Amino acid sequence: MKTQISFLVSAILLAIFFLVSCEKDDDPKKENFNSPEEYLENPSVENAMNESNIPIYHGDTPPVLSGVYNVAGSVTDASLDIRPYLYGLPINSTITLYNQTASGEIDLKEQAQGITVYGRGGYIIGENGYFSIFQESLQTGEGAGLPSDVSVTVVVIMSGKKYDNGDLTAEGISIITNVDCSDPEEYNIESLEKTWWMWEAYFTLEGPAKKSICLERQFSFPDEIRRLFQISN
Numbered sequence: 001m002k003t004q005i006s007f008l009v010s011a012i013l014l015a016i017f018f019l020v021s022c023e024k025d026d027d028p029k030k031e032n033f034n035s036p037e038e039y040l041e042n043p044s045v046e047n048a049m050n051e052s053n054i055p056i057y058h059g060d061t062p063p064v065l066s067g068v069y070n071v072a073g074s075v076t077d078a079s080l081d082i083r084p085y086l087y088g089l090p091i092n093s094t095i096t097l098y099n100q101t102a103s104g105e106i107d108l109k110e111q112a113q114g115i116t117v118y119g120r121g122g123y124i125i126g127e128n129g130y131f132s133i134f135q136e137s138l139q140t141g142e143g144a145g146l147p148s149d150v151s152v153t154v155v156v157i158m159s160g161k162k163y164d165n166g167d168l169t170a171e172g173i174s175i176i177t178n179v180d181c182s183d184p185e186e187y188n189i190e191s192l193e194k195t196w197w198m199w200e201a202y203f204t205l206e207g208p209a210k211k212s213i214c215l216e217r218q219f220s221f222p223d224e225i226r227r228l229f230q231i232s233n
Contacts, residue, residue, distance in 0.1 A: 028042060029042060030042065030177045031136060031138065031178045032136075033121055036134045039123075039134045042155070044155075048173055048175045049157070051079070051196070052198045054171060054172070054173050054198065055171075056132045056159060057126040057132045058126070058127075059125055059126045059130075060125070061128075062104070062131040062132075063129050063130075065097045065100060065131065065133075065162065066097055067207065069094070069167075069168065070204045071094065071201050071203050072202055073091040073202060074088055074089060074200065075088060075089045075197050076198050079195050079197070082197065093111060094111045094206075095109070096110075104124055104125060105122060105123060106122040106123065108122055108133075108135050108137075110137075118137060120138065121136050122134060122135040129161055129162050130160070131159065132159040136153055136155050138151065138152075139151065139153075139154060147181075149181055151179070151181075152176060152178070152179050152180075153178035153179075154174055154175065156172055158170050158172035160203075165205070166205035167202065168203035169202055171199065171200045173197070173199075174197050175195070175196040176194075176195045176196070
């Protein structure tokens, strides 16, 4: 049976890189993006988008996507270093899209292989049923299937179409933009922060999210999410 990979869970990638160095330059911006433009200005994101040719659907009237989806798809491409390891791997997970706002913000949760991770700082654009979502996921330690001393930021850009029955088709790219670790000789950080994998998937709507679209964003995160991202209400 083939190993599965999620489009947010990145632990499998750490095993691919040999022990090299943990030193890294904090510039340019690698996390805590505040707009779609800030995502696109990150060099790792820009490079991955140029190599993958993922489409972006612009517009101010994206479809309402709040709901719980069963996701089935596969990895269709990846950066050169990891392409032989990831190409063709299946993606099977449960995605919840929630807290979508009229001003173009959206949150995401993914559950796969016994691991739950959250998106943060998400934005959605598009029109006529087509959409593009920009998300980042901070994955920290054993709770995200990573070593206890490792934190990884994964940026996800997902573009697709919503159908009349609520299902979605989407293609997306997942990009590691930031890695923090405690051991200065453990991982090849420079290589990891350029890593990306692309996927295509079908999202089957299972039901509405607990919170559907709302007019104004409410920052009332559950305790476990606030602890994970160190957010204060």
